Amino acid sequence: MKSIEVKFNEVCSALTKAGQYDEFQEKVGSGMPIEAKLNLAESILNENPAKKLETFKEQQYQAALASGMSEAEAKQMASFCGQGR
Numbered sequence: 001m002k003s004i005e006v007k008f009n010e011v012c013s014a015l016t017k018a019g020q021y022d023e024f025q026e027k028v029g030s031g032m033p034i035e036a037k038l039n040l041a042e043s044i045l046n047e048n049p050a051k052k053l054e055t056f057k058e059q060q061y062q063a064a065l066a067s068g069m070s071e072a073e074a075k076q077m078a079s080f081c082g083q084g085r
Contacts, residue, residue, distance in 0.1 A: 004034055011041040020044050057081045 064074035
């Protein structure tokens with residue numbers, strides 16, 4: 001099991017790679033416990049619109065497969081998700 005400090009460092013690295021570390025620094029309060037900082041950092045990462053879109057595309061793909069579409073049709077349908085009209 002990872003310590004909370006290790007988890008926090010990993011999330012901070014992910015924030016930096018995603019270009020969201022500055023947003024985290026703006027929201028974090030002085031004297032905030034590390035558990036609260038970890039929760040804040042994870043929530044910022046989960047707000048990433050690109051990640052939400054990919055999750056939505058995967059959900060649509062799985063739903064299309066479950067409805068009986070072929071794999072090719074399901075991939076094509078999922079590729080339309082997030083595109084403007």
